[in-house]
Amino acid sequence: MRVGTEESVVALLGAVPRLGSSIWTRAYLRLLLYGDTTCALIACACVLGVRLTAGVFIPIAEFVLGFGLLVTWPITLMLAGAYRRRAHGEGTEEFKAVFNGGVGLMAATAIMAYATQTAVARSFVMAMLPLALVTTLYYRFRMRKRLHRKRAVGDYMRQVIAVGHRESILDLVVQFRRQPHHGMQVVGACLPPDHSMNVDLDGIPVMGSFGDVAEVVANSRADAVAVLACPELDGAALRRLAWSLETARTDLFVAPALMDVAGPRISIRPVAGMPLLHVEHPEFGGTRQFVKSVFDRFVAGLALLLLALPLLLIVVVIRLTSQGPALFYQTRVGRGGKEFRVVKFRTMVVDAEQLKKQLLEANEFDGVLFKIRNDPRITRVGAFLRKYSLDELPQLLNVIRGEMSLVGPRPPLPDEVAKYRTDVRRRLVVKPGMTGLWQVSGRSDLSWEESVRLDLRYVENWSLILDLQILWKTWSVVTRGEGAY
Structure with a gap:
């Protein structure tokens, strides 16, 4: 079975019909075991093959050590929890377990090599084990995507x-x-x-x-x-x-009665023989917020530098295909209710705001937002920019100015905020973002209640790791162009 291609995996995974949870789980775990072992075999073969090609003499001890890796690798991952049923399908627990198991085996091999003054293990620590780790992580990622596709059609539920x-x-x-x-x-x-x-x-x-x-x-x-x-x-x-x-x-x-609070903020503390659920308050300042701000501005500045020519090309195309400026400025509400001017590429006709009053009855959204799937105000180029969220790239300037973040709740309009209930105003305690949970969970196809729930979930559980996960998922969502209009 070759890692990176899915033919054999698909054949095995597709051979299991819609069975009970215990049956398909055992079949899935067997696939993970076979795949992880194959990853170790590939890493071993690559390192030993390179050394043989380079004309390096390989003692028999290294072949024995390589065989030991094939046996030890899945055992180490099992001890790290990489085969727990609850870890598969979602979250980062599976990848953390694989990473911890791989790093632990590397550390153990290095310590044993140092303690025994064995030079033969250096190529394993420096090349073979890291390669096995990277290959296994990629294999697990592909298997998870395959599992998601199976579940999308009702299998493996x-x-x-x-x-x-x-x-x-x-x-x-x-x-x-x-x-x-x-x-x-x-x-x-x-x-x-x-x-x-x-x-x-x-x-x-x-x-x-x-x-x-x-x-x-x-x-x-x-x-x-x-x-x-x-x-x-x-x-x-x-x-x-x-x-x-x-x-x-x-x-x-x-x-629990308290919903949308993630695991890192929850801990069980036994008090007087009773397990009490302790919920920590979210952090909206301090070191973590400073790190997030530095990360946002660094990435936004780097993105503007790399995308300078494509952004200039979009400006030229907008000016050539419709009358009016290429950039569109609009007042939005940011952190703490402070208003700022968001900058976007213009995707509508110049008098779009005046035409909005005539289209209020055609609003297809079920909340305070105004959305029309086939909005007549959108230009042909604007429809393309909206589909792939290219119209939002100038908001990188808002991120650099500190008015927005790369990840956060959707930046609302002042008239939308005026209709907010008390609980919805919770969205304003953090900076709005260019992307967020709403972006990777359906975009404009979400209902008003669902979009608010996702924004509030982000506010309650934000972290730099969550931001990185959302940014990673945003790429695949945007390239598919789903849910944007």
Whole structure:
């Protein structure tokens, strides 16, 4: 199996039909094991091959050490947690485990070489192990993308029974359907005892009440139970539910009442024999904010330098194809409610703002935003610029001036902010961004409530690592041109 090509992987992965979670998980783990071992084999063959080509004599000890790598590599990754089922499909836990395992093996090999004064291990530490690590990370990345594509068509999903009130279950169903890469599919629901079994849950059957969860799981052969925040299920009820699911080894997920708070801010602290959930406050200043600001301005300045000629070409094309200036300035609201002038490439006719009043009734957005999929004010060149978000590149100047960030909530208009509820104004405690969770999660196809929820999630959980992840995903979203109008 060659890393970087998917033929053999696709053949194996595609050979597994829509089976239960435990069956496809075992098949997927076997593929990871075979692939990781193949990555180690490739690294070993490359290093030894280069040395043989260069005419370097290779003692038998190095061949033995290379064979030991093939055996040790997957074992090291397993000890680091790279084969945990919960790590696959989303998040950075899988890649962190692979990285930690690889670095740990490199450190152990270097220490052993130093302690035994063995020179034979140097090529392993300096070339073979790093190559195996990079190759394995790339293989895991390709496998994750393949898994996401499988889940997008309904394969490799975990069957979930949702337990809670109607509104919470409906919200969970919408989120799972919108983001199938999580691999969770609600197949049934359990409502409070006083609810009718004929409640409409968007096609999800109501299979029982809170007291019937274990029986419902057994009958539906579900893989997991998701308990949503509700007063009826207190600590004692959850404990009994967990006991009833132990025999079948069914996973239990409990949603806290405080939503959209990421793991780094949450910790469990036992106090007086009770596990208390401690939630740290988000940081909006200090060293982390300073590092983010320096990073934003450095990357924005570098991007302007590298994109100078393409930006000049866009200016020329805009001026040649429509009347009016190439740049468009508009007042937006930034951090703390402070207004600033955002700069973009002009994508509409010059009198677009005056024509907006005539098009208010054609607004297709369900919130305070104004959006029309086929807006007649957009020029032909402007439609192309919007599709690939090229019209937003001049905002790099706003980033350098400190008015915006590379990543953050969408910069709103003053009339939009005037309609904000108290909780929505939370978006204004950080700088607006050129891209954000809204950009990589659907762009203009998102509803108003969904875009606000994503912005608030970013505000509560922002970090430089999250910014890097969003910037990485933005590239693929923008190049596909989906959800932009």
